[in-house]
Amino acid sequence: MINRLFSIIISFLLLLGAHTSLASATEVAYAKQGGWQITTVKDRGQFSYCAADTDNSSVSLRIATDGQNWQIGAPFYEQGPVMGDIGFYQLNEVLQFNTDGDGWASAAIPAGFLNSLRVERQFMMQLDRGVQVWSLKGSSAAIGKAMECAANRGAKPKQKANRQPKDLSERNYGTVRGWTVRTGYDDRGTPYCSAEVRRKNGTLRIMSNGSEWLLGVPYTGNGTKNGGIILDGQGDGAEFFSNGSGWAATQVAPEFIEDIAKGRKLTIEHGRASHVVRLKGSAAALLKIKECLQTGGQPPVGQxxxxxxxxxxxxxxxxxxxxxxxxxxxxxxxxxxxxxxxxxxxxxxxxxxxxxxxxxxxxxxxxxxxxxxxxxxxxxxxxxxxxxxxxxxxxxxxxxxxxxxxxxxxxxxxx
CATH class of the missing domain: 2.40.160.90 (Porin)
Structure with a gap:
């Protein structure tokens, strides 16, 4: 995958001069997402970009976006540019990183490479401190949170963006291919639509308010629990929230929802519970959610x-x-x-x-x-x-x- 993207990455380096570097004078904590810290970076008091940072106990890895472009970087304190070796399971490509004396070396990321950072298990880089390896556990959710941060221009939402809707005042919207579609209002008064399916080995609910997508499983408790999401053998860590509504939910990126529409089996691990759901009919269910959102939760009366x-x-x-x-x-x-x-x-x-x-x-x-x-x-x-x-x-x-x-x-x- 790196081989195919290498030439694209090089062309993106030319864009770096037009954007603020990965480090700046002011950094403000935005959110904590699993093992990743989401940060807002300001340049002379103005929003510059949002970053998702993780470390391997020795060196930090930063994935950053201004809402349109993406960069990846690591600490570097010498003059540049510098050539670095990168890869996921072996160092198989050489990439030029830009530096401007601010303590970071950075390179632009094309969309395909960003998707690899979402789904692969680890990332490797060699700049000036030997070979460094970072776990990418939770990277998909962290990248999604960085996207949210950039969309908000770094402003923190008043309440948690991935807090799941309360299971109150819901009403049925319709059924499609074994999925039950419902509509209601969350605890912020925002309308949402959901599709729920019950299988032999688990129950799954997919929810959206039009801007955020959540996956939920039954849970009667409160608070936060770590878990995981495995789609057709590809897994990632996730953090689930519950407010006593009967569900525990985690926010996922819209791209992952499209993967669910094409997938075969989804496994959600929440605490000690494991929910295994066959995804037959999920594409039709997602279309029904979008229809529900478009109609404001009012079932159409005839075509x-x-x-x-x-x-x-x-x-x-x-x-x-x-x-x-x-x-x-x-x-x-x-x-x-x-x-x-x-x-x-x-x-x-x-x-x-x-x-x-x-x-x-x-x-x-x-x-x-x-x-x-x-x-x-x-x-x-x-x-x-x-x-x-x-x-x-x-x-x-x-x-x-x-x-x-x-x-x-x-x-x-x-x-």
Missing amino acids: AHMPKPQIQSQTPSLAFSGSWVWNNATTKMQQPGNVSKLEMFENNRFRYCYNSDCRLVTGDYGPDDSMSFSSDGTNYFEFMFPEPGVAEGRYWLSFNGPARAPDATITMYAP
């Missing part, structure tokens, strides 16, 4: 009253592609080399394409987790999602009931 998003300018949450296999030789539309696509948006809206012919449609979810629609008022499409990243479909040129065999079938895959 005619549902606000239609301008999906032409939006990015689909999921996309599948494949080729239809035709079973009916008399079907006029059959083309052996066809390319079909299905893109999923909010509010049960989809874009279906057969070769270059694309239609915007509204889908209906059935009790068996199937999704169906018609692209012309006569034909009929039915899709099932047996596992993450896979869609299986059936097509009827004119639909007169499920007794008749479909005219075509398809297996589609997410890229």
